[in-house]
Structures are given as C-alpha cells and as structure tokens.
Amino acid sequence: MRIKKAIEWAGAATLPLVLAFTGTMVAATAVSSTIMAPAASASDVGGAISRDEVIQRAEFWLNKGLKYNQKGTAKDSSGKDYRTDCSGYVSMALHLTNDPGSATMLTDSRFFNISRAELKPGDFLVLNGHTFLFGGYHADGVHFTYYTFGSTPVSKEVGTFNGANLDGHPTSQYQAKRYKNIIDSSAPQHSRAALYSSDFNGNGSTDYAVWRESDLMYSILFDSGGEYVRDWGSPGEIPVAGDFNGNGNSDYVTFTPDTGMWHILFDDGGVYDRQWGNPGDIPVAGDFNGNGKSDYVTYRPSDNTWHILFDDGGFYERQWGSPGEVPVAGDFNGNGHADYVTYSPEDGVWHILFDSGGVYERQWGSPGEVPVSGDFNGNGNADYVTYRPEDGMWRILFDDGSGVYERPYGGPNYRPI
Numbered sequence: 001m002r003i004k005k006a007i008e009w010a011g012a013a014t015l016p017l018v019l020a021f022t023g024t025m026v027a028a029t030a031v032s033s034t035i036m037a038p039a040a041s042a043s044d045v046g047g048a049i050s051r052d053e054v055i056q057r058a059e060f061w062l063n064k065g066l067k068y069n070q071k072g073t074a075k076d077s078s079g080k081d082y083r084t085d086c087s088g089y090v091s092m093a094l095h096l097t098n099d100p101g102s103a104t105m106l107t108d109s110r111f112f113n114i115s116r117a118e119l120k121p122g123d124f125l126v127l128n129g130h131t132f133l134f135g136g137y138h139a140d141g142v143h144f145t146y147y148t149f150g151s152t153p154v155s156k157e158v159g160t161f162n163g164a165n166l167d168g169h170p171t172s173q174y175q176a177k178r179y180k181n182i183i184d185s186s187a188p189q190h191s192r193a194a195l196y197s198s199d200f201n202g203n204g205s206t207d208y209a210v211w212r213e214s215d216l217m218y219s220i221l222f223d224s225g226g227e228y229v230r231d232w233g234s235p236g237e238i239p240v241a242g243d244f245n246g247n248g249n250s251d252y253v254t255f256t257p258d259t260g261m262w263h264i265l266f267d268d269g270g271v272y273d274r275q276w277g278n279p280g281d282i283p284v285a286g287d288f289n290g291n292g293k294s295d296y297v298t299y300r301p302s303d304n305t306w307h308i309l310f311d312d313g314g315f316y317e318r319q320w321g322s323p324g325e326v327p328v329a330g331d332f333n334g335n336g337h338a339d340y341v342t343y344s345p346e347d348g349v350w351h352i353l354f355d356s357g358g359v360y361e362r363q364w365g366s367p368g369e370v371p372v373s374g375d376f377n378g379n380g381n382a383d384y385v386t387y388r389p390e391d392g393m394w395r396i397l398f399d400d401g402s403g404v405y406e407r408p409y410g411g412p413n414y415r416p417i
Contacts, residue, residue, distance in 0.1 A: 045080065046097040046400055048181045048334035048380055054122035058093040058133050058147045062154045086131050089149035090124050093133050094179050102131045111177040112358055116161060119144070122182050125166075125174040132167055134176075181381075183335040184356065198241045198374060198417050200228065200267065202248040206374030208394060208407065209250075210414040211239035218252055218417070221409050223376065232265045241417045242285030242294030244272070244311065255283035262296055276309045286329030286338030286373075288316070288355065299327035306340055320353045330373040330382030332360070332399070339382075343371035350384055364397045372416045377402070387416035 043049035060077050066084055073081040073088070082092035083099045091099035100108055105126045114123065121136040125146075135145035135156070142160050148167050149155075159166050166174065198209040200220050208221040216233040230252060233239060237254035244251050244264050252265040260277030274296060277283065281298035288295050289310050296309040304321035318340060321327065325342035332339050332352050340353040348365025362384060365371065369386035376383050376396050384397040392410030410416065 042078070043095050044379070045095055046181070047095070048183050049095050049122075049179075050183050051120060051122035053095075054093050054133070054182065055135065057095065058089070058135075061089060061092060061149070062147065062156055064154075066149070066154050068149060068151050068153065084149070086149045087126075089147070089154060090126075090131050090133050093122075093147070094124075094182070102126050103128045105131060105177065106175060110180050112180065112360065114176045114178045114358070116176050118178075118357075119176050120184070123176060123178045125176055127169055127173040127175065130167065130169050178358070180333060180360070183333070198250055199243075199248075200241075200250045202250075203378070204375075205378035206376050207250075208409040209241060209417040210392070210410040211417055212414050213237075214413060219410075219414070223378075230265075233263070237263070238283055239415055239417050240283045240285045243287075243292075244294050246291075246293040253285065257281070260298070274309075277307070281307070282327055284327045284329045287331075287336075288329075288338045290335075290337040297329065304342075318353075321351070325351065326371055328371045328373050330375070331380070332382045334380040341373075345369075348386070362397075365395075369395070370416055376405070389414070 043053055057076060061074065066074050068085060070083065070085045072084045074084050075081055076092050082088045087102045087105060088099040105111060106128065119134050121134065123134045124131055125134060130150065132146050132148035135147055137144045142162070143158055145156065145158055147154070147156055150168060157167070161171055163171060165171060198207050199205065200207050200209065201222050201224065203224060205223040207223050210219050211217065211233070213235060216231050218230045218232060220228045222228070232252040233254040237256050240253040240255055241250045242253060243249060244253070245266055247268060249267040251267050254263045255277070258279055260275050260281060262274045262276060264272045266272070276296040277298040278300070280302065281300050284297040284299055285294045286297055287293060288297065288308050291312060293311040295311050298307045299321070300307065304319055306318045306320060308316045320340040321342040325344050328341040328343055329338045330341060331337060332341065333354050333356065335356060337355040339355050342351045343365065344351070346367065348363055348369070350362045350364060352360040354360070364384035365386040369388050372385040372387050374383060374385050375381060376385065377398050377400070379400060381399040383399050386395045387410065388395065389412060392408050392414060394407045394409060396405045
C-alpha cells in the first residue's frame with residue numbers, strides 16, 4: 001500500500017531517530033583534481049559565463065585602448081580590477097576570480113585541454129609566457145579571429161596555425177584550453193530541482209533530505225530553515241527526487257527495482273506511475289535534455305550503461321562508468337543539462353563526463369560514504385557531497401572553492417536523497 005500523507009513541523013521537532021540540525025564550517029582540506037558554471041548574461045565572478053559574454057567582455061577592453069603594463073590594472077565593466085597583460089586580459093574576459101599568469105594557466109584546474117579543431121569563441125590558447133583569446137574560425141576553417149594583449153595595446157587580429165610563429169611565439173607550443181564554466185549559450189534558467197533532485201521548496205538551493213524504509217518517511221531540512229516530513233513509498237523501493245512536472249519544486253519519487261516502476265507523488269498533488277528500467281538497474285533523476293523537467297534515468301551496473309527516457313519522448317543510451325562505481329546526476333558545468341557522473345566508493349573519486357564533452361575527475365569522499373547530488377550554495381553548479389550513514393553527516397565541498405561545510409541530518413537506516 002502506498003502511503004500519501006504529510007506532516008509539517010513547526011519549530012523544533014524530534015524524529016524517531018534524532019536528526020541534528022546544527023551545521024559547522026570547517027577548514028577546507030586538500031583535494032586532488034584534474035579539471036571542472038548559472039549565470040547567463042551577465043555572469044557572476046567565477047561563475048558560468050556564455051561565450052557571447054566572454055567576447056563582449058574582450059571587446060570592452062579592446063574599445064578602451066588600454067596600454068600594456070604587467071604591474072598595472074584596469075577595471076572590467078562591473079568595476080573589478082585585472083592585470084593589464086595577456087593573461088590578465090583573458091582572465092578578465094572569462095570573469096575569473098583572479099588573474100593567473102600564463103604558466104599557471106597551463107596547469108590551473110579551472111581549465112582543461114581541447115584540440116585546436118574543438119576551439120570555439122571564448123576558448124583560449126596558452127604557452128609559458130603568453131596567452132590570447134580565441135574569437136572563432138572563419139568560413140574557410142583555417143583563419144581565425146583572436147584577441148591579444150601583448151607588448152602592444154589590446155588588439156583584434158586574424159591568424160592561422162600554419163606558420164612557424166603565431167602572435168610572436170612558436171605556433172607548436174600553444175595549448176588550446178577551455179574554461180570549465182563556459183557555456184555555449186545564454187540559456188534561460190531551468191528548474192534546479194530537475195537538475196539536483198532535492199530542492200523541495202524551489203528556492204534554487206538543495207535541501208537536506210533523507211528517507212527511511214521502516215516508516216517510508218521523507219524527512220526534509222530546508223536549506224533556508226524549517227523542516228517537513230512526508231510519507232511516500234513501499235518496502236523495498238529506492239527513494240529518488242526530481243522535478244517531473246517542471247514547476248521548480250522536487251517531487252516525491254520511489255523506484256521499484258524488481259519491476260522498474262517509477263512512482264511519483266507530485267509536490268502539488270497527483271500521482272503518476274511510469275515503467276522504465278530492468279531488474280538490477282539503479283535509478284538516477286536528472287534533466288539530461290535541459291528542458292526543465294527530470295527524465296527517467298537508470299544506470300545498469302552490469303555494463304555501466306545509462307538508459308535515459310526523456311520526459312518529452314525518445315530515449316538515449318550512454319556508457320560511462322566502471323564496475324563498483326555509483327551513479328550520480330548533477331550539472332557540474334552549469335549549462336542547464338545533467339552530466340554523467342560516477343563515484344568510486346573505495347577512493348572517493350568523482351568521474352564526470354560533461355554532456356557537452358570533456359572529462360573531469362575530483363577526489364572527495366572516504367570509504368563508507370555515499371555520494372549525493374546537490375547544489376548547496378545555489379550558484380548553479382553541482383557541489384561534491386557525501387553522506388556518512390553512521391552519524392548522518394553531510395560533507396560538502398563547494399564547486400567554487402569557497403570551502404567545506406559539514407552538517408548532520410539523518411543517521412543509521414536513513415538514505416540520503
């Protein structure tokens with residue numbers, strides 16, 4: 001029997017197994033990373049930024065006719081200072097939090113390598129000693145426009161990769177790079193609940209939510225304060241959350257492993273069942289087509305394949321993962337589409353295949369912890385989150401590098417959502 005009842009808690013409350021509400025900021029611990037955005041126009045510092053805006057920002061300094069000075073700075077259109085040299089110019093165009101030198105940009109985890117054929121407006125090329133912003137290939141596919149700030153004032157040039165030198169440096173030494181937070185368009189904001197599962201109050205930040213099979217109880221601690229509990233599910237089912245009607249709030253969802261049946265209790269009322277999945281599949285909620293609604297997604301451990309039934313029809317399969325890894329869904333580059341993510345329980349490494357291409361790995365987690373999808377600071381990028389069942393501790397590594405946060409909510413026999 002599927003239970004449909006809700007109890008809203010006002011003020012302090014105690015679950016049958018006590019849930020602690022206090023949170024603690026802790027010092028950031030060292031983590032290893034390999035590579036890694038919503039703002040559309042205009043972006044936030046260090047946030048997602050569209051290619052169009054990157055070029056607009058580059059044009060802003062170009063039109064000011066700034067003079068080169070490694071010891072000087074100039075302001076962007078919002079008043080933030082950046083160094084007036086080649087790497088400062090690229091940093092300004094990308095709206096970075098700082099302006100690293102070209103040597104640092106070669107290894108900075110905010111950027112990842114791409115081929116020259118993959119270059120798009122807003123990407124950049126760098127070598128030890130110089131960098132410039134790529135403005136786009138011409139119709140012939142050989143010539144391209146680029147923005148540079150060398151020893152001369154900011155300029156807009158045309159070049160090719162055919163010569164021995166490019167912008168005064170050996171062509172062969174340039175590495176093409178892409179900023180992790182760049183997005184292909186100024187796409188409208190979509191439902192965060194569709195991307196990150198547990199946003200039950202629809203405010204754009206993930207809530208702390210757990211489910212206990214013994215009483216089929218969803219327990220939700222809102223990120224903004226207050227708590228809510230609701231019964232939904234049947235024994236043996238797996239709890240999921242996602243925004244399946246696209247209204248911006250998470251729905252209550254469970255998945256029956258034996259039959260592949262999804263059971264949805266919409267946050268605004270109504271119930272819906274949908275079959276998608278085979279025995280042994282693991283349910284994953286995510287918005288993989290970027291239309292603002294969660295899709296029906298299962299991960300098949302036997303062949304590490306993701307099976308997606310889009311909410312608006314059609315299906316898609318993608319292989320990503322390795323034996324023993326746990327699937328997670330989240331928008332780690334802030335472009336409005338869920339990425340393919342798996343978590344290795346043994347070493348706590350997150351393996352991300354971006355929907356737009358590119359791969360990223362980051363270590364966050366310890367043995368026994370469970371990965372959770374969520375955007376806990378509401379900046380549009382998924383954070384790295386684990387849940388420790390023994391004491392209900394949520395451990396969050398914010399994607400923007402602002403630190404680490406821990407909060408207890410749950411405990412033994414509770415499953416994070």
